[in-house]
Amino acid sequence: xxxxxxxxxxxxxxxxSPPFVEVFTMSVRNFASVAAGSELAGISSALLLSRIPLVxxxxxxxxxxxxxxxNELKRRLMWTFPKxxxxxxxxxxxxxxxxxxxxxxxxxxxxxxxxxxxxxxHGRDRRFKxxxxxxxxxxxxxxxxxxxKPVVFNSRVTAADEAGDLTSLERRLSRxxxxxxxxxxxxxxxxxxxxxxxxxxxxxxxxxREIGSVNMNTWTVxxxxxxxxxxxxxxxxxxxxxxxxxxxxxxxxxxIIGGDFQISSSDVEEFRWLTxxxxxxxxxxxxxxxxxxxxxxx
Amino acid sequence: xxxxxxxxxxxxxxxxGCAMVKPVHHRVKVIKKLLSxxxxxxxxxxxxxxxxxxxxxxxxxDRVQEHIHNTLRSDLMLINYIHGEKPAExxxxxxxxxxxxxxxxxxxxxxKGEKVPTPTIMPQSWKNVPGIEKVVVHxxxxxxxxDPKLNIGVSLQLQQITGVKPQSVYAKTNLPSFGLRKGVxxxxxxELTGRDASQxxxxxxxxxxxxxxxxxGISNRAGSRYGTVSFGLKPEDVLYFPEIxxxxxxxxxxxxxxxxxxxxxxxxxxxxxxxxxxxxxxxxTEREPKLTR
Amino acid sequence: xxxxxRTSIIRQVDYLTSGTQLHFIRTKRKKAGSDKSEVRxxxxxxxxxxxxxxxxxxxxxxxxxxxxxxxxxxSWNLYVRDxxxxxxxxxxxxxxSIRAANEDLQSVSKELxxxxxxxxxxxxxxxxxxxxxxxxxxxxxxxxxTPKVEKKK
Numbered sequence: 001x002x003x004x005x006x007x008x009x010x011x012x013x014x015x016x017s018p019p020f021v022e023v024f025t026m027s028v029r030n031f032a033s034v035a036a037g038s039e040l041a042g043i044s045s046a047l048l049l050s051r052i053p054l055v056x057x058x059x060x061x062x063x064x065x066x067x068x069x070x071n072e073l074k075r076r077l078m079w080t081f082p083k084x085x086x087x088x089x090x091x092x093x094x095x096x097x098x099x100x101x102x103x104x105x106x107x108x109x110x111x112x113x114x115x116x117x118x119x120x121x122h123g124r125d126r127r128f129k130x131x132x133x134x135x136x137x138x139x140x141x142x143x144x145x146x147x148x149k150p151v152v153f154n155s156r157v158t159a160a161d162e163a164g165d166l167t168s169l170e171r172r173l174s175r176x177x178x179x180x181x182x183x184x185x186x187x188x189x190x191x192x193x194x195x196x197x198x199x200x201x202x203x204x205x206x207x208x209r210e211i212g213s214v215n216m217n218t219w220t221v222x223x224x225x226x227x228x229x230x231x232x233x234x235x236x237x238x239x240x241x242x243x244x245x246x247x248x249x250x251x252x253x254x255x256i257i258g259g260d261f262q263i264s265s266s267d268v269e270e271f272r273w274l275t276x277x278x279x280x281x282x283x284x285x286x287x288x289x290x291x292x293x294x295x296x297x298x
Numbered sequence: 299x300x301x302x303x304x305x306x307x308x309x310x311x312x313x314x315g316c317a318m319v320k321p322v323h324h325r326v327k328v329i330k331k332l333l334s335x336x337x338x339x340x341x342x343x344x345x346x347x348x349x350x351x352x353x354x355x356x357x358x359x360d361r362v363q364e365h366i367h368n369t370l371r372s373d374l375m376l377i378n379y380i381h382g383e384k385p386a387e388x389x390x391x392x393x394x395x396x397x398x399x400x401x402x403x404x405x406x407x408x409x410k411g412e413k414v415p416t417p418t419i420m421p422q423s424w425k426n427v428p429g430i431e432k433v434v435v436h437x438x439x440x441x442x443x444x445d446p447k448l449n450i451g452v453s454l455q456l457q458q459i460t461g462v463k464p465q466s467v468y469a470k471t472n473l474p475s476f477g478l479r480k481g482v483x484x485x486x487x488x489e490l491t492g493r494d495a496s497q498x499x500x501x502x503x504x505x506x507x508x509x510x511x512x513x514x515g516i517s518n519r520a521g522s523r524y525g526t527v528s529f530g531l532k533p534e535d536v537l538y539f540p541e542i543x544x545x546x547x548x549x550x551x552x553x554x555x556x557x558x559x560x561x562x563x564x565x566x567x568x569x570x571x572x573x574x575x576x577x578x579x580x581x582x583t584e585r586e587p588k589l590t591r
Numbered sequence: 592x593x594x595x596x597r598t599s600i601i602r603q604v605d606y607l608t609s610g611t612q613l614h615f616i617r618t619k620r621k622k623a624g625s626d627k628s629e630v631r632x633x634x635x636x637x638x639x640x641x642x643x644x645x646x647x648x649x650x651x652x653x654x655x656x657x658x659x660x661x662x663x664x665x666s667w668n669l670y671v672r673d674x675x676x677x678x679x680x681x682x683x684x685x686x687x688s689i690r691a692a693n694e695d696l697q698s699v700s701k702e703l704x705x706x707x708x709x710x711x712x713x714x715x716x717x718x719x720x721x722x723x724x725x726x727x728x729x730x731x732x733x734x735x736x737t738p739k740v741e742k743k744k
Contacts, residue, residue: 040700043699043703052720052723053368053369053723054721054724054732055723055726056361056364056724056725057359057723062667062670063670066356066667067357067358069663070356073354074355074357076647077352079646080647082638082639082645084635085548085636085638086545122644122645126647129647153725155727169732170732173727214737214738216736217736219716221373222376222711223706223708224379224381224692224693224708225689225692225696226376226685226688226689227688228691250692251692253376257717257720257736258734258736259733293684294685297677298368325642326649347657348649348657361722361724364723365722367678369720370716371682372681372682373716375682377711377714380708380710381690381693381694381697381707382708427682447633454640457640463640500722503722518713571714571715571716574715574718577718577721580713580715584712584713
């Protein structure tokens with residue numbers, strides 16, 4: 001729907017603009033070249049890349065029941081549909097509409113009504129909710145006309161869900177998916193050592209394009225890191241650690257908008273797009289324990 | 299049940315100066331014994347299904363609000379977080395120094411350079427992440443002075459678009475050069491909250507605004523400074539609301555409308571960030587407010 | 592208001608340049624009911640706006656239904672309260688985590704800290720991040736994205 005006028009608007013939105021393509025030829029091995037005494041040594045920038053939900057969250061059964069109950073009460077308390085406003089008297093449309101309706105019983109003397117005496121106004125029994133049937137729905141459903149065909153919704157369960165494809169961005173549409181990569185046999189969020197003094201978010205986005213593909217459109221949420229993990233000799237430390245000589249991993253949040261993650265580095269063995277619960281089952285418990293609150297429950 | 303009905307409210311409600319209050323014709327039966335002022339505990343709350351005011355509102359999933367809560371709020375907090383930021387004190391009324399006895403009971407001076415005090419802007423925390431409060435759709439029709447029948451059309455247009463019963467708006471001042479008299483009905487407005495507001499916003503961003511060829515975005519300069527964003531739709535733009543578009547015979551005469559989105563954001567900048575997450579585009583340069591932290 | 596609409600005598604106002612006076616000229620009486628269509632339209636519009644004859648009867652719950660309703664309402668309120676509390680709890684944890692990360696960054700590198708704590712001007716969500724819909728679109732994901740290559744100077 002937004003195609004029109006979007007090109008004009010697009011330039012005004014300052015998302016992450018990927019740097020020049022030439023940068024991506026840089027080898028991953030160059031990262032080791034940071035001087036040991038530099039303040040950047042031991043700092044890396046990790047990316048929490050997510051795909052936001054594409055369809056509404058699945059309803060809890062209680063929610064569904066409550067919505068249904070409230071909706072029925074609302075329909076019961078709605079004013080009568082003013083058909084005289086939408087269908088002028090004596091027109092074909094009015095006749096079709098009138099024929100499509102099921103009118104309630106009207107009051108007659110000497111007749112016993114099991115559901116109580118009808119109280120009709122404007123052709124509606126005021127004691128009950130009003131059922132309005134559109135003539136289009138019943139009559140023209142079988143015709144081939146494009147406009148009058150009944151609307152068929154796409155399924156919320158996709159082919160990727162049925163195939164169990166964990167690398168597809170088209171799985172679990174109602175949930176937020178996070179990118180996990182497997183390096184040296186361990187599942188983690190993608191993380192990149194800092195080689196030069198540049199903002200953390202730029203380092204993370206550039207690193208992502210080195211291990212993944214350039215053909216990926218992402219939007220960095222903020223230049224501010226959302227969490228930090230501390231390691232000592234590659235071992236994850238507690239959040240409240242007092243150790244001074246540690247390696248740090250700052251997490252930057254980002255959303256994927258278009259394109260796909262395709263492995264283009266030999267360091268990455270596998271990748272997956274996973275929901276919060278799946279991330280919990282895949283990564284180390286200690287790692288998840290320090291990051292779990294960052295992942296969306298929906 | 300009807301609240302307080304005064305017989306001298308004409309000046310308060312800006313209506314033409316006649317003190318007579320029109321009788322209320324009850325469309326529903328009122329249980330009079332429950333209205334007695336002697337037993338206030340008998341009064342039914344509007345959430346009670348026995349009350350004529352009872353309206354079930356939570357009738358379906360609210361996808362706009364759910365999107366705000368599931369995705370946007372967490373991001374907005376991160377975007378606006380500045381470490382070690384201090385509250386920006388607003389300008390407050392200046393008290394007299396009481397060097398003179400006449401200072402007692404003298405009203406405080408207005409703040410420097412302002413007419414009313416400005417709020418203190420607090421740093422971003424998990425408690426003040428912005429959200430949508432309400433949407434006000436307001437149609438002021440200047441021709442109503444010469445043609446009061448237009449009031450019917452403008453009310454109905456708002457009711458059709460929003461699904462909420464509109465209230466009339468009245469001229470606040472006398473402007474003889476425009477033929478405007480105080481208290482004359484000059485159009486209508488609706489205040490949308492909850493699911494009605496969400497429905498209106500999603501219709502606007504998904505059906506109406508993309509079809510308006512001249513629409514480039516809401517101006518980055520429009521706003522009340524403190525978290526309220528407003529913009530207008532012309533009569534020809536109103537055509538694209540589906541309620542009007544598919545019933546064009548009935549809507550030869552359409553009315554423009556001013557849309558004001560009230561958010562709980564502290565500054566317009568934050569309000570625009572929130573609204574951009576709902577698909578409202580913004581154009582132009584943004585002015586940063588001067589805050590002294 | 593409506594009495595203004597139906598005029599049996601149409602008065603034409605002739606602005607004569609000779610004087611400042613307005614001259615009302617009485618013209619031929621039109622057929623009765625010739626301008627009724629506009630009135631009828633206004634009456635229809637008013638009746639759409641009005642609750643008259645359209646209001647249903649009040650709800651009439653039996654005692655049992657009334658108690659049921661109260662139980663449903665109470666449990667919904669509890670459900671919403673718990674959900675809100677959980678959301679606030681998660682948001683608070685995220686806030687603490689952002690604060691801890693920035694505190695740590697400040698102690699490690701002043702430069703990176705200042706990069707991370709400058710406000711981005713006119714930060715907006717991209718239009719491509721849509722509000723979720725009830726059912727997915729025909730094309731679920733745009734797989735073929737190529738970045739715009741910036742022209743060299």
